[in-house]
Amino acid sequence: MAQQNEERFQRVLTRFKRSLTQKDDNEFSICSLQHVKEACDAIERKHGCDRELRHMGRLIGFIEAVKQLDKVIGVFVNASPFVCFIWAASTHIDSFDKLLDAYDRIGSAIPGLQQYEATFTEHRTLVTVLEDYYSDILEFHRMALAIFKRPRWKNMYHSVWKTFDSSIGPILHSLCKRRELLESEKSSAALYEIQRLRKDLSAMYTEHRQQVDEERLQKHKARVFQIRERLDAPTYEIDQEMAAENILIDSSGKWIFDSNKFKTWKADTTRHSILYLNGIPGAGKTTLVSAVIKKLLDERNSAALNHCVVYFYFKHQDPTKQSHNSLLRSILDQLVSQDSTMSDHLFNRISSMDPTSLRLTRTLEGFVKEALGSHQTAYIVIDGLDESAPREAKTSTEWFLSLVKGSSENATTSLRILFSGQRDGVLDLLLVDEPSITLENTAHTEDIKDYCSRICEQIGKKFGLPHQFQEDIGHRVADGAKGMFLYARVVLNNLLSQTRLSSLRNEMQPGTFPEGIETAYERVAVRVFKESSPSERKDAKLILGWIACAGRLLRWREIQSSFCITPNEGVVEYEEGKLRVTCKELCRSLVDVYSGSGNRNEPDDIIKIVHDTAREYLIQNNWININQAHARLAIFCSRYLTSKPFDCGIDDRTIHSHAIKGYYALQDYAVPFWFYHTMECIELPGKLDNTMWQEVIALARDFLNSYTILLDKESTRSGENEAVIETLKGLPQDDRERSTYFNIEFRTIRIRRVLETIQNETLDHTTREILMNLHGTIKTYKCTKPWCEFFTAGYERMEDRRLHLDRHDLPFCCAFEECPVYLVGFDTQSKLDQHVERYHRDAASNKLEFPKTRSKKAPTFHEAITRSDLAAIRAILHSGININNPKYWKYRKGGPLYAAAESSQIEVCKLLLENGAIVDYTTPTGEGTPLHAAARSGQIEICKLLLENGASINTSLSGEKPLHVAVLADNLEMVNLFLSQEKCIPDATDNEGASPFFYACREGKLAISKMIFRTG
Secondary structure (H helix, E strand, O other): OHHHHHHHHHHHHHHHHOOOOHHHHHHHOOOOHHHHHHHHHHHHHHHHHOOOOOOHHHHHHHHHHHHHHHHHHHHHOOOOHHHHHHHHHHOOOOOOHHHHHHHHHHHHHOOOHHHHHHHHHHOHHHHHHHHHHHHHHHHHHHHHHHHHOOOOHHHHHHHHHHHHHHHHHHHHHHHHHHHHHHHHHHHOOOHHHHHHHHHHHHHHHHHHHHHHHHHHHHHHHHHHHHHHHHHOOOOOHHHHHHHHHOOOOOOOOHHHHHOHHHHHHHOOOOOOEEEEEEOOOOOOHHHHHHHHHHHHHHHHHHOOOOEEEEEEEOOOOOHHHOOHHHHHHHHHHHHHHHOHHHHHHHHHHHHOOOHHHHOOHHHHHHHHHHHHOOOOEEEEEEEOHHHOOOOHHHHHHHHHHHHHHOOOOOOOOEEEEEEEEOOOOHHHHHOOOOOEEEOOOHHHHHHHHHHHHHHHHHHHHHHOOOHHHHHHHHHHHHHHHOOOHHHHHHHHHHHHOOOOHHHHHHHOOOOOOOOOHHHHHHHHHHHHHOOOOHHHHHHHHHHHHHHHHOOOOEEHHHHHHHHHEEOOOOEEOHHHHOOOOOHHHHHHHHEEEEOOOOOOOOOOOEEEEOOHHHHHHHHHOOOOOHHHHHHHHHHHHHHHHOOHHHOOOOOHHHHHHHHOOOHHHHHHHHHHHHHHHHHHHHOOOOOOOHHHHHHHHHHHHHHHHHHEOOOOHHHHHOOOHHHHHHHHHHOOOOHHHHHOOEOHHHHHHHHHHHHHHHOOOOOOHHHHHHHHHHHOOOOOEOOOOOOOOHHHHOEOOHHHHHHHHHHHHOOEOOOOOOOOOOOOOEOOHHHHHHHHHHHOOOOOOOOOOOOOOOOOOOOOHHHHHHOOOHHHHHHHHHOOOOOOOHHHOOOOOOOHHHHHHHOOOHHHHHHHHHOOOOOOOOOOOOOOOHHHHHHHHOOHHHHHHHHHOOOOOOOOEOOEOHHHHHHHOOOHHHHHHHHOOOOOOOOOOOOOOOOHHHHHHHOOOHHHHHHHHHHO
16 A cells, blocks of 8 residues: 555656756755755845845745645655655745745645544545645646746746746645645545545646636737737748658658767757758758757657747748848747747737837847747757848858857856758858758768659559669669759659650660759750640749749649639639649649648649759749749739729629639739839840830839829829839838838728628539639638738638737737737827826836835935825825925925926825915926926826916916927927916017927927917
8 A cells, every 4th residue: 555655646746857857856856844944044044134034934834734744645655755846846935925925825725734644544545635735736836947947037027927826826726625625524524525526626626727728828829919910020830831841751851860969969958059050952951950840849849848949941032031130030929939928028018119110130139039048948940041131141140159159158048059051151151160960971861762762662663663673763863863852852753753664764864864953954844845735835834934933932723813814804714714734743843832731732732943943943044034924923913903803993793793703812912012023024124025024014004093092193194114114113112111102902901891701602612613712711801901911811700800900000009918908009109108107107117126125214205295105295294394395395396296296196286285385386496387397297187287276377487488398398288278278378488589389380390380370
């Protein structure tokens, strides 16, 4: 029995120890009650010296409860190493009142267990109750350790405590219920009934725990959602998914995990580490990096250790993924998403910032550095540095190196940074002193051989090849790859796609079999552009041209739509235009197809060129003309958006008739990217067929005339190309700002409103099929801002879209969750600041403040006024002082009422006026009357109070009247209040002869100057 009992406690202890580092494990195993007492004494002595004593007696109940638990457990096991872990965890207390309160509450919830010792001894099955107590106490300390041992937790104390406090709620509830169960035994409750109820209690605890976790998760998701929108971070999940999908066989890339350099980089140490992964283009760096990221993410999800994993893929063809700024926004997005405490900590600051200021590189660097510093270990993986914009790779690399080399030896965060890219001279120089792994190694070559062997098995099975011939193909391809996985993929896919054995043999002939990646591309290009039918050739060229110059990743449904929609006539010819073959069949191994559903040939499949080197090959060898591709898309987008189904005056019924045919399927692409493709053509009059160039300009003119609301339409109607070009060049480059020049958003809203109703309609099978194949399984409720990610992505619920649009139009949200403007904010930062000052003044400070011991010295009159300490003010007034006697008042700027008005303390103003304060009291060295102070502080309610009590509207301060002050404060409401006073002199001048009207004109305050002018 003793052995069984010991196993119970060992099971609980083992679960707790999994959350500990080896260092903590070693420390805890030798800790005792004496260590706890010594720690408490040390804390109390230190606080005594600092005059910051706390009521440490709140620990007594907890310590006594655990002492009794220790003794009772000792009855059932031969030793009590288990309790050592309780004592050790108890040493991790600090002087914070809230943490001491938590210990106090836990101590109160645990009964005196020794009084039940005989009961536990007699009824051995009740030992499980002790196991529950033991488990709850260890769980409390597991949570405490996870939170309070994280680096720099004091910097985000409020968020840390919020997480901790909600986490211990279920534990306290569980302890209290267990106490009730034990105490019910005294009232003759059956002991074995307690045993039965224990199971119910465990179920209640689990349910409560899940409820708390779910509530916290929902709040975290809401915060992350808002932060992500404000950051406008580039998507990163799709890059990882697509890269991971290229892992061709399960064993690919596993060799890197056995590399000594990788093991050292990943080792569980407190120091920083850097690893440089490099290789030739097409070697498979990105695929290998995706395997590393997957492993790190999998380990993070299953581990209790406090570490984070963030990554970023630079993309040459994606403008949103080419800069250091984009990298920072993506990484910050991930750091916030992975950590609910960090999302809570940063949310207040991020949500109250202007989005433009938030996205400044310096601001982002500060946030990223702070977020990384809150983890014990941070893994940062950056791929494709050679694909970044010029100098951006250098900027990013140098910044991350500065984090490593600029930290102190006592740094609490270990940064593990993996850089991946080509050896281009820049990275080599920056990372020359760092460990590196090159893909030109034996293990990588073996991966290529394994891949070749697997694909050759498929080739052999398809063509019925002899085993030797099959092996010869594999060896030949592997040898020709020379460390380039891409070469093996392209060549083997080309061989596998052959339709006859004779064609396969021909591809293997000397002179035909490709030597190097360019000749591999050539073999595929010949099949696509020469050996195919004219129809296939034409379609493949159109598809590859669009993919090569697209402004974003394309989906198969969009490519299908481009063949079905005829913008010249404003119709959809679905059956006539629909491609009856797959993209792979047309473009062969020049493209990759990525399917999120796992099924191929789906409408939402992502289509992309297999590699940047393939794109460059196709362009440089004139297989596709990138200039013509841009021109075709510019022509299509302009003609499409000016076709009849997009007319401004079109009614909903007509929109509906076009919508059910799928005509608006390309709206998501054409609206955001018409400008991009048109501008690419503007500078190409000599490089583009003149007829095509003229058509681009003519259709751009039509677009401007149709959609422009702020430009000079006469210049665009004149027919001169120069006027159109100058108009286009004069448009802002920023997508947000440029959108304000057009009414395209209004038309988009009208069309989408009709599209949203169609999903609830009963449609015939044919119509459903058309909409599925051209629109896909997209989310219906989309953002109306063309520059926004959710213009295409959309939402599943209308309410989510509404909240999203509110954040566009009213982006400055209050950071306090209980506030009505938490979700719907203000349109300017100043309005938010005024709101916070008015309603959350005390709570707005993020400064960590602990309770202070009460000073024996009473506050001065001035201190009491500025603090709004009404009790102290009354006590001072009742002492008999003359409130208007200067000898009782030493404040240079003015009297007591002035100080109250200046400090925005309206209740104090009322109290002082009730006790005889002179409403216009001034001092010789003062800065005016209380009315001047209230006007300067923008306190209109105090101004009204003073005026109601007879304050003079015309008292001067160096000639300046309160009206002058209100004008300088740019407070239109206050100016109106002063002008409405019967005795106000609107044209009163200061000592320099300047009137309030002159002030308003000089300061450029148009609205105020108009108001004063109308008054007189």
